[in-house]
Amino acid sequence: MEIHALFQAALGLVPPWQVVGIDFKDPGGGEARGELVIRLDFPRGSRFACPQCSSSCPVHDASEKRWRHLDFFQHVAHLQARVPRTNCPEHGVLLVSVPWAREGSGFTMLFEAYVMLMAGEMPMRALARVVGEHDTRLWRLVMAHVQEARTRVDMSHVEQVAVDETSRAKRHQYVTLFAEPGAEQARVLFVADGASSQTFHDFAADLRFHGGDPEKIRDVCMDMSEAFQKGAAETVPQAAITFDRFHVMKLVNDAVDQVRRRERRDWPELKNTRYAWLSNPQHLSNDQRVVIDLLSSLHLKTAKAYQMRLVLQDLWSYRSAAWAEKYLTRWCAWVKRASRSTTLLEENLLEPMARVARTLRANARGILNYFRHRLTTAVMEGINSLVQAARNRARGYRNPITFKTMIYLIAGRLSFQLPSLIHSK
Numbered sequence: 001m002e003i004h005a006l007f008q009a010a011l012g013l014v015p016p017w018q019v020v021g022i023d024f025k026d027p028g029g030g031e032a033r034g035e036l037v038i039r040l041d042f043p044r045g046s047r048f049a050c051p052q053c054s055s056s057c058p059v060h061d062a063s064e065k066r067w068r069h070l071d072f073f074q075h076v077a078h079l080q081a082r083v084p085r086t087n088c089p090e091h092g093v094l095l096v097s098v099p100w101a102r103e104g105s106g107f108t109m110l111f112e113a114y115v116m117l118m119a120g121e122m123p124m125r126a127l128a129r130v131v132g133e134h135d136t137r138l139w140r141l142v143m144a145h146v147q148e149a150r151t152r153v154d155m156s157h158v159e160q161v162a163v164d165e166t167s168r169a170k171r172h173q174y175v176t177l178f179a180e181p182g183a184e185q186a187r188v189l190f191v192a193d194g195a196s197s198q199t200f201h202d203f204a205a206d207l208r209f210h211g212g213d214p215e216k217i218r219d220v221c222m223d224m225s226e227a228f229q230k231g232a233a234e235t236v237p238q239a240a241i242t243f244d245r246f247h248v249m250k251l252v253n254d255a256v257d258q259v260r261r262r263e264r265r266d267w268p269e270l271k272n273t274r275y276a277w278l279s280n281p282q283h284l285s286n287d288q289r290v291v292i293d294l295l296s297s298l299h300l301k302t303a304k305a306y307q308m309r310l311v312l313q314d315l316w317s318y319r320s321a322a323w324a325e326k327y328l329t330r331w332c333a334w335v336k337r338a339s340r341s342t343t344l345l346e347e348n349l350l351e352p353m354a355r356v357a358r359t360l361r362a363n364a365r366g367i368l369n370y371f372r373h374r375l376t377t378a379v380m381e382g383i384n385s386l387v388q389a390a391r392n393r394a395r396g397y398r399n400p401i402t403f404k405t406m407i408y409l410i411a412g413r414l415s416f417q418l419p420s421l422i423h424s425k
Helices: 003-011 109-119 124-131 135-151 198-209 226-235 245-263 286-296 301-317 321-338 351-362 364-368 378-393 400-411
Strands: 018-025 035-041 047-049 056-072 075-088 092-095 160-169 173-180 187-193 219-222 240-243
Touching: 003 018, 035 056, 047 075, 056 109, 109 124, 109 135, 109 400, 124 135, 135 400, 160 378, 173 198, 173 378, 173 400, 187 198, 187 400, 198 226, 219 226, 240 245, 240 364, 245 301, 245 351, 286 301, 301 321, 301 351, 321 351, 321 364, 351 364, 378 400
Parallel strands: 035 075, 160 219, 219 240
Antiparallel strands: 018 035, 047 056, 056 075, 075 092, 160 173, 173 187
């Protein structure tokens, strides 16, 4: 096959486009990269479709443009072509869109598909070194495709939402993720700046933009953040709020550790035992089990708090909300009685447990909603692990826009209108 026809077939060009020349610049040296330039053109007298009405029109003039293409072996490759402007009787002179590149882009669609494929797997700066482009140009490319893909997201059937915040940077800088729990895989619907009640208003506006309706949301799963509760009450008042069971147990775990810290002043043996008290008995190592048994025999308040935590865990095994409500009520009453000081002068070491019991009693309705659909934010933990892994690989994102773009890319389940580079068997 003649070399021009070979490259024309490889590029998938259709008439009137054709390969008219191939130039290769060899820089010399064993490790230096050369440059391949594939020149494209169209025969004189060719006609193109008007970008507005698609009617066949003659060429008014043409200007030369160049696009970065996938590498040719180890060498940089470019496509270079004269891009025509059509002279339409109705719409005037307009620039024609070329079939191998996005309008306004300096890259071919195949090159952009490769960048989008790799951007979710490696830091942008590392990818920029691999492809030999500036990371700013690649970020513009990724943002353009993510924004375009999000305009086509359909949220008209969204009825359940899981909400959680994740760290963007140090010093308590967060973004809030709104995701739709799925039977197979959850998808991030929206990423809001901060972790305030305003995030719910931003989500509601974005939901409407994508064909959804906040009034159709019947379940929201989240933690007991006052800001989240306020935002949910203002935007989805009809939704049943479920407080995530893992966040509930985290409150109890924090209270157990606070008891340990208080009691450590009189019992130095409690030092460096934090993770033992936060683990379930079946997950304890042999050394941790010895420590727990020994310190429990001393009737320490920390051991009592640990027992309270283990007893509360049985709450989640109930199948009936009515029985679960009775169990939670009895647990709160028990903790309240056990946490009382015996004398006025005695320090109430179990006060953190009493405080968390009051919190659970005040939010019992949201906790018991779990037994309706067993809804949790466990899917958010998986998403958060992916997000934080990407953040760690990139050593942080100073720009919140790039951070949100990366979240949509790796967890938004977006559909990109790009050629596929993965061949299924």
